[in-house]
Every structure is written in C-alpha cells, then in structure tokens.
Amino acid sequence: xxxxxFEVTPYEVKGEVDYxxxxxxxxxxxxxxxxxxxIERHTDDLHLFLRxxxxxxxxxxxxxxxxxxxxxxxxxxxxxxxTKGSKVHLGHLMPWIMCKWLQDKFGxxxxxxxxxxxxxxxxxxxTLEDTKKATYEDMLDVIALGFDSKKTHSLVDTKHAGLMFxxxxxxxxxxxxxxxxxxxxFNDTNNIGSIxxxxxxxxxxxxxxxxxxxxxxxxxxxxxxxxxxxxxxxDVLPKIGYYKPAILHSVFxxxxxxxxxxxxxxxxxxxxxxxxxxxxxxxxxxxxxFSGGQHSxxxxxxxxxxxxxxxxxxxxxxxxxxxxxxxxxIYNDYKSGKxxxxxxxxxxxxxxxxxxxxxxxxxxxxxxxxDEFLYK
Ligand code: TRP
Numbered sequence: 001x002x003x004x005x006f007e008v009t010p011y012e013v014k015g016e017v018d019y020x021x022x023x024x025x026x027x028x029x030x031x032x033x034x035x036x037x038x039i040e041r042h043t044d045d046l047h048l049f050l051r052x053x054x055x056x057x058x059x060x061x062x063x064x065x066x067x068x069x070x071x072x073x074x075x076x077x078x079x080x081x082x083t084k085g086s087k088v089h090l091g092h093l094m095p096w097i098m099c100k101w102l103q104d105k106f107g108x109x110x111x112x113x114x115x116x117x118x119x120x121x122x123x124x125x126x127t128l129e130d131t132k133k134a135t136y137e138d139m140l141d142v143i144a145l146g147f148d149s150k151k152t153h154s155l156v157d158t159k160h161a162g163l164m165f166x167x168x169x170x171x172x173x174x175x176x177x178x179x180x181x182x183x184x185x186f187n188d189t190n191n192i193g194s195i196x197x198x199x200x201x202x203x204x205x206x207x208x209x210x211x212x213x214x215x216x217x218x219x220x221x222x223x224x225x226x227x228x229x230x231x232x233x234x235d236v237l238p239k240i241g242y243y244k245p246a247i248l249h250s251v252f253x254x255x256x257x258x259x260x261x262x263x264x265x266x267x268x269x270x271x272x273x274x275x276x277x278x279x280x281x282x283x284x285x286x287x288x289x290f291s292g293g294q295h296s297x298x299x300x301x302x303x304x305x306x307x308x309x310x311x312x313x314x315x316x317x318x319x320x321x322x323x324x325x326x327x328x329x330i331y332n333d334y335k336s337g338k339x340x341x342x343x344x345x346x347x348x349x350x351x352x353x354x355x356x357x358x359x360x361x362x363x364x365x366x367x368x369x370x371d372e373f374l375y376k
Pocket of ligand 1: 010081114115
C-alpha cells in the first residue's frame with residue numbers, strides 16, 4: 001500500500017512528512033548511534049537535538065570528523081532568508097542553536113547568510129525594503145543566541161554583493177536551467193532571479209576557502225527542506241576546486257496544529273514567534289496546540305493521553321525539556337491519564353516563557369551589536 005503523499009522543497013512543505021522516506025528520497029544518511037558516539041568523543045556531551053535525533057540525518061559527517069581529527073578544522077554555515085515583518089519562530093532557531101553549540105564545542109567559525117533577495121524574488125508582495133528591515137530584526141535573534149562575535153561572520157547578500165557575486169557566477173555557470181526546474185519544481189514562468197538564487201546560497205559554503213586561499217571543510221546545519229540547494233552545490237563545488245559541504249539535517253518543529261508538518265510563521269495559529277509575549281504564548285498553546293488528550297477529564301483519567309501525537313509533549317521532547325528522566329515521567333504520566341492536557345500545556349507554556357524572556361532580553365542587547373557580526 002502506498003503511504004500518504006508529502007512534498008518537501010525549499011519553497012514548500014506539504015502533507016505529513018515521513019522522515020524515513022525522505023532519507024531515501026534525498027539520498028542522505030541516517031545519524032546513527034555510532035556516529036553520535038564519535039561526535040561525543042570530541043564534545044563530552046551531546047546536545048538534546050542530537051540525543052533526541054531532532055537532527056536525524058547527514059551528508060559526509062564522518063568525513064568532517066576525519067578531517068577534524070587530522071587537524072583540518074571545519075567552519076559552520078547556515079542562513080536565514082528574511083521576509084516581511086519579524087517572523088522568526090521557534091523552529092527557525094533549531095539549526096542556529098545547533099550551530100552555536102557546535103561552534104562552542106569545536107571552536108569553529110560560523111558564516112551566517114542573510115539572503116535578503118531570496119524572499120523578494122519568490123514572493124510578489126515582498127519588497128526589498130521589507131526584507132532589509134526584517135534582516136535587521138532577524139539578526140537580533142541570531143546574535144541573541146550567543147554566538148562568539150570574533151568567530152561569527154554575517155553575510156547580507158545585497159550588502160556583500162561585490163564579494164559574493166564573482167563567486168556565485170562560478171557556481172551558476174555549472175548549473176543548467178533543467179537542473180533548477182527538476183530540483184525546485186520550477187517551470188518557464190519562474191522569474192530568472194529565482195533561477196539564479198541557488199548559486200548565491202552556495203557561496204558561503206566555499207567563500208572562507210576563497211578568502212583564506214586553502215580548501216576548508218564546511219558543515220551546514222539546516223532544516224531538511226534546504227537540502228535541495230546543497231544537493232546541487234555538492235555537485236558543483238568540486239568542479240570549481242572546493243570541497244563538497246557536509247550537512248546536518250533537522251526535522252521540522254511541528255506546527256501547533258499537529259505533528260508531521262512544518263511550523264510556519266505565515267499563520268498565527270501555527271507558530272510561536274520569538275517576539276511573542278507571555279500572554280500570546282499562553283493563548284496560542286491553550287487554544288491551538290494539538291492535544292493527544294481525551295475529550296473529558298473522566299475519559300482522560302480512564303484511557304490516558306497519547307504523547308506521541310501531542311504537540312506540547314513533542315515541543316518538550318524536541319526543545320524544552322533537556323532532562324531525560326523528567327521527560328520520561330511526563331510521558332508516562334500523560335499516557336496513563338495521571339497528567340491532564342491542561343497540566344502538560346502549563347509545563348510547556350512555563351518553559352517557553354522562561355526561554356523567551358531570556359531570549360528577548362538578549363535580543364534587545366543585540367541591537368547595539370549588529371556591526372560586530374557583519375563581515376568586513
Ligand atoms: N534559504 C534559506 C531560507 O529560506 C536561507 C539560507 C541561506 C540557508 N543559506 C542557508 C539556510 C544555509 C540553511 C543553510 O531561510
């Protein structure tokens with residue numbers, strides 16, 4: 001029997017994502033326990049995102065570690081395409097937090113791309129003014145996560161165009177229109193800017209090698225929808241004299257409305273934004289977070305809830321409860337009916353609000369620090 005259909009591209013995530021199938025479809029490798037042990041030898045502990053397989057797949061991570069063990073250090077690369085308004089949600093933070101952790105553990109440089117042309121090119125209603133403003137807002141979220149400014153460089157595509165364009169055209173020359181059509185599902189009606197864009201996204205994966213005039217391994221933590229861009233650049237980069245970037249893929253933080261999809265900030269009922277107030281968080285979780293609980297308290301006490309489909313539980317597991325013992329207890333209590341949905345939601349609301357309270361303070365302080373992070 002065929003499973004339910006789903007689709008994952010950088011420009012659309014549709015249906016209930018089957019990550020096992022996606023591994024096969026994209027040809028990526030599963031992040032297995034052996035590889036986790038190997039990472040742990042260098043890091044002493046494992047971030048929750050790794051332990052709980054929120055980052056669940058990779059390309060060439062063993063190679064990155066081979067090189068690292070030979071003394072050939074890698075740099076990290078990730079990015080954020082700003083859109084209209086300040087719309088960073090909790091799901092966006094996952095690859096960035098992973099980068100920050102890897103930066104600390106491996107002493108790695110981080111190159112952070114803000115392609116302020118990307119959403120301008122893809123969305124009719126978005127202007128360059130919008131993305132410019134939002135890029136500033138989004139930078140605050142990135143800086144708030146605690147990156148080391150001495151080792152972190154932001155690239156803003158329209159600002160760093162002079163630096164990036166000569167590299168982008170080297171990539172673009174090796175990509176045909178038919179590759180773009182089949183990779184992104186484009187056709188003859190797509191504008192030519194969007195066809196070129198993937199070349200810009202490839203640049204930070206080898207720009208440090210260009211600048212330092214030696215080949216440096218690159219590791220890219222990302223949400224798996226972005227893999228398409230790098231499937232293409234992994235083909236191209238060796239042809240122009242650089243390493244293929246290695247990749248570490250995360251699943252999507254599910255939308256409030258149910259596990260399986262991707263959190264999206266275009267719909268208020270689906271995402272917790274980094275700028276949400278405690279009251280907004282409470283309202284969103286109480287009103288929208290899909291519950292695995294029963295319809296009445298009596299029924300819930302009798303039959304118990306289902307933490308595996310419960311969005312609040314999933315957020316605790318994927319992000320907010322690092323303590324394995326505590327998480328297990330919540331799981332068991334919810335499943336047995338001892339814990340009610342309202343109690344589970346309250347635990348999550350409290351955790352998110354503590355996190356956002358800290359984050360928003362650091363975000364405010366970041367306003368004075370934008371310049372420190374811009375590549376000069
Ligand atoms: N295309 C990404 C987005 O839509 C932004 C981005 C640029 C990115 N470079 C990246 C994401 C590298 C992951 C890794 O937000």
